[in-house]
Amino acid sequence: MSLGTVPVRRTVAAVAAVAVVALGAAACGGTTKSSTDNSSAAAPKADPTATANPNAPLKKGLTIAYLPKQVNNPYFTSSDGGGKQAVEALGEKYKEVGTSSGTDTAGQVSYVNTLTQQQVSAIAVSAQDPGALCTALNQARRNGVKVVTYDSDTNAGCRDLFVSQASAEDLGRTEVQLMAQQIGGKGQIAILSAAQTATNQNTWIGYMKDELSKPQYKDVKLVKTAYGNDDAQTSFQQTQGLLQQYPNLKGIISPTTVGIKAAAQYLSGSKYKGKVQLTGLGTPNDMRAYVTNGTVRSFELWDPAKLGALAGYAAVALVSGQITGAEGQTFTAGDMGTYTVGKDGLITLGKPTVFDKADIGRYHF
Incomplete structure (x- = not known):
């Protein structure tokens, strides 16, 4: 479409429930910080x-x-x-x-x-x-x-x-599918998210993990979820850190427009360009140059x-x-x-x- x-x-x-997350959202992982106020008694x-x-x-x-x-x-x-x-x-x-x-x-x-x-x-x-x-x-x-x-x-x-x-399930699963295609269904991958408390990020990541649990992804290993807090410099540094920590990393999924652009910027000027794949959620205007120069094969958004x-x-x-x-x-x-x-x-x-x-x-x- x-x-x-x-x-x-x-x-x-209704979007199907997944045990790893409660569907409370559907832009821009791992651990969800406890809410400062979850009480709805007076709602x-x-x-x-x-x-x-x-x-x-x-x-x-x-x-x-x-x-x-x-x-x-x-x-x-x-x-x-x-x-x-x-x-x-x-x-x-x-x-x-x-x-x-x-x-x-x-x-x-x-x-x-x-x-x-x-x-x-x-x-x-x-x-x-x-x-x-x-x-x-x-x-x-x-x-x-x-x-x-x-x-x-x-x-x-x-x-x-x-x-x-879009449905949280569609977004989470399709990002894993795109990444698996790009790395040939084998290798270590990481997620570069926004804030640890971002409802949408955590929901999508839950579906990503559920998708990765399927047999066809048995050779794809999620090694880490990093957080760039939707800040360009922090996301850039987190990308650099992931590649230093995991020298065999094959791909990064960044379900945040700030994160994917920052990661593409780092990869484009590094020895990892074309070797470490990057997908996630980005805008065409932000990502056009990186698709054109071969840093990124494909990504998605609404x-x-x-x-x-x-x-x-x-x-x-x-x-x-x-x-x-x-x-x-x-x-x-x-x-x-x-x-x-x-x-x-x-x-x-x-x-x-x-x-x-x-x-x-x-x-x-």
Whole structure:
């Protein structure tokens, strides 16, 4: 499926549970740090009998606030830009706030509290930690603010909807499949993730490990999961460290746009270029030069602008009463088509797209 083409209708099925992770997310391993607040005892309870009116007119004068994991991160600049376009196309007000660090959970909490005080209509948030925002988000919800997570989820009891890039299972398994193809199904591999607490990263890594447990990957060994904290310099250094620690390393999977670019930059200028394979999640604009010069064979992603746009459309539909977050409800996302809410308020954008030398020139984001 082309990233630029979205089917007219999607039905979002519940994603199968995997024992190694709880599906709480679906950008940018190993050990998950304990949440600073996992309590949902005081969470607003969804009313299973609540009804939605899919034909209700959109409310006007709404403010939809975006709180990404990290402002000035190219990935979130693209996703939130898509959100801005969608929200403003509906005649509503868009705003973006956030921290410059991808690991400042206290900063995210502070912004949620401020947005609640400002009485915004909805918050679209990409959570840095699955539980750290729960108290603040549930306080926002008790004050009438709708909460939509996108890119990285909170605990399901702390929001109304989660807009996922693609199913966590699709993303985790396909990255392993791409890597296995590139290394001939044999050799040591490593994962270069973002923060240890990143919900989406840990979910994808769980599916990667499950995929690697299949018989066809018996000769592929995951030796380490490293963390670059979605910081270019840290990710660059972690790549260097992996190659020093594991001289027989055959490949690196980096399911974060910052990490894969930094790893490609290191490999491109090293003796490992073309010898150590690299795949994961990246943007065509970031990775084009590395695909062209032979550092990277292929990688994948979704269109982040469409992800942000879908979050905006979902937020406005939620505030307007067209949907409540119950499974089976539908809403229209502009020219992207009609979407259906799945189990636990999950909405999935679509399948990831693989980019390689043959097609990367067609994409510009």
